[in-house]
Amino acid sequence: MYLNCHTYYSLRYGTIKPEQLLAIASENGLQTLALTDINSTSACLDFVRLSSKYKIKSVLGIDFRNGVQQQFILIAKNNNGFKNINDYLSKFLHDSELEIPEIAPQLEDVFVIYPYIHKKTYQLREHEFLGIKPKDLNHLKFSKWNTLRNKLVVLKTVSFQNKKDFNTHRLLRAIDNNTLLSKLAKSEQGQETDRMLPYQELCDTYNEFPELLKNTASILEKCQIDFDFSHENPNNQRCYTHNEALDFRLLKKLTYDGIHYRYKNPGERIFKRIEKELSIIEQKGFVSYFLINWKILKYARSKNYFYVGRGSGANSIVAYLLRITDVDPVELDLYFERFINVFRQNPPDFDLDFSWKDRDDITDFIFNRFKNTALIAVYNTFKFKASVRELGKVFGLPKSEMDMLTRGKYHINQLDNLSQLVIKYSTYIQGFPNYLGIHAGGIIISEKPIHYYGATFMPPKGYATTQFDMVVAEDIGLYKFDILSQRGLGKIKEATEIVAYNHPEKPPIDIHNIQRFKQDARIKYLLKNAKAIGCFYVESPAMRMLMRKLQVDSYLGLVAASSVIRPGVAKSGMMREYILRHRDPDRRKDAPKVLLDLMPETFGVMVYQEDVIKVAHYFGGLTLGEADMLRRGMSGKFRSRDEFMKVKQQFFDNCKKSGKPDDLVEDIWRQIESFAGYAFAKGHSASYAVESYQSLFLKAYFPLEYMVATINNFGGFYSTELYVHEARMDGGIIEAPCINTSFTQTVIHGKTIYLGFMFLQSLESKTIKRIVKERQTHGDFSSLDDFIERIPISIEQISILIKINAFRFTGNNKRELLWEAHLKISKHVAQEQVVTLFKTERIHYKTPELPSTALENAFDEIELLGFPLCNPFHLLEKRSVNPLRAKDLQSLEGKTVTIEGYLITAKNTKTTSGKIMHFGNFLDRDGDFVDTVHFPPVAARFPFRGKGIYSITGKVMIEFDCVTIEVSSMEHLAVIEDPRYKSPSPKSPSREEEDFQDGMMPRGRLKSKRSHIYTVASDR
Known part of the structure; x- marks a missing residue:
């Protein structure tokens, strides 16, 4: 009897979860229920999937509204009707300027229900009806429609479960309207009575109009929606060539054609693996x-x-031969059953990474090449802190109070009433969907039109996007293609291009010659000594320390390390155990024999996702299908599903039956549970390792070119500043942007690196384009006057260029140039220059001598680049006399030391008891790394206070050749006062300026490889 029910996917309006709506309906004695969310189909598929659990027949439709103004409700008679409704709704979701009309379209297999409005004229077609709400019943008695009851139906809207839900609804509406709750218009709200009544009570409400009840029941009876959630029939595009037999012949041909590309002397093992895989793929x-x-x-x-x-697809030799992956599964003995087994229902998983510059074109190709294509949505939900701020605004709380609430610095009983309400309802709406976003890379290519399953919307990205997420897509048999982007590939590609222009004498780099890279001595050195800044996946502080601990210098070692570093392995305590067993072969004997037999390569430690399947299958007695379900359940997708809990119980039951010791079973389950959702498939780790080796090769042989590419692709784990520092450590001469040499991006000439204009804060892209285009067309600029003559530019924009010393080729001091620019450029917005036959004669002003200092240049660089191009230690207020350096710490184990470090990055984490602690990474005065650990008491007493230099005191700890300082105290050192804002003085240079100049080497000369490595930005 309910034709208009909303879930919380009626965004910022409804308050009921889809399954909760079914549970309420079941409690109220309903056997059929229509879900009609407002302009949304997000809940539809899940609603149908769950309805059988509550023995309720599900009917689908959509409540079409402009804002909250209800226009009509469309109800699908069947799947075709649902598709037609989705086609119609998607028109409006693709074009925000379109308004939903008052008159519904005539769609096949669709019922239309208009909300009854007193005295409004309706011309109803055969499939159209008027919905009568309980409040309309009295009007109906005196309306002409009372004599036309065959066109009337019950319209009892359901949006809330109780009064608290209605209050929540009002808050959501206030958030949606960006208004105070006290100013929320009645027209923007639903009715408090929009709740579900028990079936009999609803019938009693309409007992004077039995025809309405009969008509409503008739509509619901005629509706039949059916989707297959059995996973037996994938709904992806079924054929590539429009013929399944031809598809298989093509796949087989491509596979065997690829053998000659991948293998010089393929043996029987290769051919057996191919036949096995092709058979299962076809089956x-x-x-x-x-x-x-x-x-x-x-x-x-x-x-x-x-x-x-990458992904588990890298476990397949067919994928390797088709060049989908670059990992040889035979060489690595990859477990094919992790990828596909006869019990697996969902298709295998490929993650395809492209450069961030290329991915959009790949996406274009997919949408143009394949017919039924869409991106997958994600549900962006209300998070607690964001909810506090949103509701704080709705209740009119001041910002300071909202800040206090989001930080958790309060006792609930000491808060006033409004603040308590904010906390109460922030907790309640936490997890509610707020708006739809786009999955990081998921694309579906289906056999049937996408609108068969739901409507699509058009985000700014410009590609049709489903209203459901990847979990719902998999439920219905739509398995995504992952088209992802990463900057690492952009770095590698650009680095090869930079090498080509900076070293034209060198032969082209074959960056795909991984076999050669695996044997390279320089790469082995970089890996073993953790000198991999800028290199994909191996540059982070945690990975850098792990590489030192493991002393990894091989491909297989890196593959294992890539998965060992994942959170779950560390959480279970097995990362430390892996390191111990790796370094001490005798310790491997302590591993349970059953695990050592299953995983000899990783010393009996579960490192890869395959290990979970192996242990569950061979130790826990689960079938391969059950083992894969266990692995998927651990990933979080199905953690709450009943089938996962059944598999877990089966694991324990099987172990008990086979007489395995309880303590061993518990320990192994603890390991499985703690990390399976975080670990990589071995093939996935191997794919990452391939990219790591490519970047390591470039770092080993072309470090400057590779750092330039890293800088241009906006780095990796660290900020641009560290990559500039790393280039300097490798002998690069760093130059600030120059009008006659620099481009948008950073460029290198020999060993001299000119930072790109794009790194100058507030410099407009149109200004950059004008400079580069004019210089390339008409040659270099000869003077400031020549530049002003040729480039239309505002005083604000040219000031940025002068301050960064981009006109240093003129030989004039930048303060003098600033005076000239202010005198010669008007304050109004610069217009495009008009080319004239004669040049305008410019007046040359006599400016006073206004020298700028190296210290002033450093502060200009901090303002414009975000960091100085000098050694930051030279900006300290007090001269540093501490001689201790990172290289000295190795001989000071157990000693308490004080060392100064320039903060690079800090990682915040929590102990098992929930207390905050930190891991810090600093550079010492010579540019070497200092790693620190800040346990909770120290973290609370000596917090990080932003960027800068710290005096760090603590005990030197060495574990597995890794040096860290266990911090006991820390002080943020003061820098000198910004000299640009001091009054000019005719006196001799200050002490700070002398220190600054004395500590510098002339540009391009290095006193030693690791000392006094910085130069003055403008010291020419």
Whole structure:
């Protein structure tokens, strides 16, 4: 009897979860229920999937509204009607300027219900009805429609469960309208009575109008929606060539054609593996999935795009031969059953990474090449802190009070009434969907039109996007293609291009010659000594320390390290155990024999996702299907699903039956549970390791060119400043942007690196384009006058260039140039220059001598670049006399020391008891790393106070050759007063200026490889 029910996917309006709506309906004795969210189909598929659990027949429709103004409700008679409704709704979701009209369209297999408005005229067609709300019943008695009851139905809206829900609804409406709750208009709210009544009570409400009840029941009876959630029939595009047999012949041909590219002397093992895989791929109906991925990457190669194929798909030799992945599963003995097994229902998983510069073109290709294509949505939900701020605004709280509440610095009983309400309802709406976003890279390519499953919306990205997420998509048999982007590939590609222009004498780099890289001595040195700043996946502080502890210098060692570093392995305590067993072969004997037999390569430690399947299958007695369900359940997708809990129980039951010791079973389950959701598939780690080796090769042989590419691609784990520092450590001469030499991006000439204009804060892109274009067309600029003559520019924009010393080629001091610019450029907005036959004669003003100092230059650089191009230690207020350096710490184990460090990055984490602690990374005066640990008491007493230099006191700890300082106290050292704002003085240079100049080396000369490595930005 309910034709108009909302869940909380009626965004910032409804308050009921989809399953909760079904539970309420079941409690109220309903057997059929229509879900009609407002302009949304997000809940539809899940609603149908869950309805059988509550023995309720599900009906689907949409409540079409402009804002909160209800226009009509469309109810689908069947799946075709649902598709037609989705087609119609999507028109409005793709074009925000369109308004939903008052008159509904005539769609096949669709019922229309208009909300009854007193005295309004309706011309109803056969499939259209008027919905009568309980409040309309008295009007109806005196209306002409009382004699036309065959066109009337019950319209009892359901949006809330109780009074608290209605209060929450009002708050959501205030948030949506960005207004105070006290100013929320009645017209922007639903009715408090929009709740579900028990079936009999609803019938009693309409007992004077039995025809309405009969008509409503008739509509619901005629509706039948059916979706298959069995996972037996994937709904992805079924055929690549429009013929399944032809598809398989093509896949087989491509696979065998790829042997000569990958193997020089393929043996029987290779051919057996190929036949086994092809048989299972055909049997499971995954042929088109492989061919579509192959087609995408064939296009990428035709455009010379770099890519990495990873995920569990890297466990497949067919994927390797089709060049979807670059990992040899035979060489690494990858466990194919992690990828596909006969029990697996969902298709295998490929993650395809492209450069961030290339991904959009790949996405364009997919949408143009394949018919039924869409991006997948994500539900961006209300988080607690954001909810506090939103509700704080709704209640009119001052910002200071909202800050206090978000930090948790309060006792609930000491808060006033409004603040308590904010906390109460912030907790309540936490997890409610707020708006729809786009999945990081998920694309679905379906056999049927996308609108068969739901409506699509059009985000700014410009591609149709589903209203449901990846979990719902998988439920219905739509398995995503992951088209992802990363900056690491952009760095590698650009680095090869930079090497080509900076070293034209060198032969082209074959960056895909991984076999050669695996044996390279320089790469082994960088890995073993953790000198991999800028290199993909191995540059972070945690990975840098792990590499030192493991002393990894091989490909297989790096593959294992890539997965060992994941949170779950560390959480279970097995990362430390892995390190111990890696370094001490005798300790491997302590591992349970059953685990050592299953995982000899990793010394009996579960490191990869395959290990979970192996242990669950061989130790826990689960089938491969059950083991894979366990692995998927651990990933978080199905953590709350009943089937996962059944598999967990089966694991314990099987172990008990086979007589395995309880303590061993508990320990192994603890390991599985603690990290399975975080660990990588071995093939996934191997794919990452391939990219790491490519970046390590460039770092080993072309460090400056690689750092330039890293800077241009906005780095990796660290900020631009550290990569500039790393280039300097490798012998690079760092120059600030120059009008005659620099481009938008950073460039290198020999060993001299000119930072790009794009790194100058507030310098407009149109200004940069004008400078580069004019210089390339008409040559270098000869003077400031020449520049002003040729480039239309405002005084604000030219001031940025002068302050960074971009006109240093003129030989004039920048303070003098600033005076000239102010005198010669008007304050009004610069217009495009008009080319004239004769040049305008400019007046040359006599400016006073206004020298700028190296210290002033450093502060200009901090303002414009975000960091100085000098050694930051020279900006300290008090001269540093501390001689201790990072290289000295190795001999000071157990001693308490004080060392000064320039903060690079700090990681905040929590102990098992929930207390905050930190891991810090600093540079010493010579530019070497100092790693610190800040336990909770110290973290609370000596917090980080932003960027700068700290005096760090603590005990030197050495574990597995890794040096850290266990901090006991820390002081943020003061820097000198900004000299640009001091009154000019005719006196001799200050002490700070003398220190600054004395500590510098002339540009391009290094006193030693690791000392006094910085130069003055403007010291020429």
